[in-house]
Amino acid sequence: MRTRKNKGAYYVVSLIILIILALLFLFPLYWIVTGAFKTGAEINSVTPVWWPTEWVTNNFEKLFSKRSAPLFEIGSLTGPVVPGAIRWLVNTVFMAVVAMVLTCITASMAGYALAKKRFTGRHILFTLIVCAMALPKQVILIPLIREMSTLGLYDKIWAVIFPTVGWPFGVFLMKQFSEGVPGEILEAARIDGASEARTFSSIVVPIIKPGIGALAIFTFINSWNDYFMQLIMLSSSSKLTISLGIATMQAENSTDFGIIMAGAALAALPIIIVFLIFQKYFTQGITMGAVKG
Amino acid sequence: MATLQLKNIKKIYEGGVEAVHSFNLDIADKEFIVLVGPSGCGKSTTLRMIAGLEEISEGELYIGDKLVNEVEPKDRDIAMVFQSYALYPYMTVYENMSFALKLRHLPKDEIDQRVRWAAEVLDITKYLDRKPKALSGGQRQRVAIGRAIVREPKVFLMDEPLSNLDAKLRNQMRAEIIKLRKKVNTTFIYVTHDQTEAMTLGDRIVIMKDGWIMQIGTPQEVFDHPANIFVAGFIGMPQMNFFDGELAKNGEKYQLTVNGCPVEIGESLQQALKEKDVPSKKVIVGCRPEHIELSSADNALKATVDVSEMMGSEIHLHLNCEGKDIVIRVPSTKLSAEHRGGFEFGTDLKFAFPADLIHLFDPETENNLI
Ligand SMILES: Nc1ncnc2c1ncn2[C@@H]1O[C@H](COP(=O)(O)OP(=O)(O)O)[C@@H](O)[C@H]1O
């Protein structure tokens, strides 16, 4: 048995390790955010400048002066003209939020059905889903592009939303959470006269809410960060996501790192906000996976 | 009217397990039926088929006059209390109890009235705004019952509702269920593995084993006249003692010997044996611990004391009778002052069977001879 004193030492050591790791992970973020406010000279200086001597906003001004596009285009309805970066941000948020919502709805329903419903072929279906989890994304990209262009979705934001929604891991995660819903509660609801839809929405969803929260944040981050998919599916300038948009700027100007830093800081912001909101569920989702294997 | 009729009901699970074989039972309106038997004997399966949670593989189930084999649980007009209580964890007690009524689109004030009445009956009015997590086991149990009674169902199904409670609470809730039954006055089907619950609650008891019905009868009937050795051993605590005996027909009279000692057969038993024309044969003799008497007669059976348990008003004596373990219950009032606290290990005793309180079973079929 560990003594009290040892336990204290253990605590201190793990705290130190965690702090070091946290600093390591935080550093790029720090570098980008401060970089966004540095002058060009300081960014390009050979000896690193740790803290901007002068905070400037002209990187952001430059970012927002480049190109312009309508805020949104829904059918023939178009929004007011705004800087391209704003449009990209709108595109990206739309993509990530819609992907998140659709994934949560479909994955929780599918996971619940796989966990709690007896139907023929459910074992095979589940095996297929697990196998799909093992497929590297690069393998399915080409078929996906062909699928999306056949559906007439190429170069539309839906082409990066739909492939994310059929996320096997989401179904797997929600199945694991749904296993924990006691069968007798579902039977009680059945006797009480609740329809399938009612049972799911009033009884199952509140129980698996932590799982849905975890899935929401996973999908949001995943979708936001899926640069490769966005790169392949989207091409016209006003359809781009923020990370794609920043990349195009890099190609045009002989790499103005100021704009890129500003764009990257902007791109990181929503994800940080989402993470802070769903943080509780995020950690639960990860530990859940650890316990259930 | 909520009579129930189970006709040749059978359950074969996926994978071929036959959990219930040919179950036949007629249940009268407002009757309290208890299904009892050891774990795995098919009680829950039977109850779940009545509820509509399991498909009936073969046979017919009538509630009232209506064949309900294919009817959804919600349309069978039943309510069920589960062993795990199965309360909806994210709803308050009030919401739990009103859920089914809301789904039936009852007017708000009627829902309120019914929930408050049920809460009053079960003494849980204080907890209506709490979530199940904030309740003790006994309180959750009451909520589960409350959720069922607000529905005013024709048939009330309960699957081992007390088995998650501690012994004291269980006794208390048992009494409450008897009171509750008077108040709600409907048909009850109650599943338990506990013979005490079965005896105290049931109008009639259905004793099951391995998916077969062993006996159906009132508590008195199954206690006084067990249909077979299984029922005889299952009902009654401590369980009935069994001895190998020899039954001989001697002209008009039957004579019984156990371990070479003659055992008197009462007049009514003589009569019954004669009517059935039972031949001379080996038999198994059963006698309940509370019926066996200590004796000093010369031809009484001999035994030695293994363990003597002082229970307060009586003593449970575990005896060794020619290699067989038997138990007898002796009221303290029948003992001399020196033995009121018990007997020493190894004490030699003699005991006898009262002529009218023995049971005779066929060793092959294990059925009661009469
Ligand atoms: N879903 C099921 N699939 C297969 N066999 C089952 C299932 N449920 C119960 N059984 C089997 O049926 C028998 C009766 O079970 P059950 O009705 O639960 O018994 P009890 O409630 O009397 O303890 C047992 O042998 C059990 O293993």
Ligand SMILES: [Mg+2]
């Ligand atoms: Mg059971």
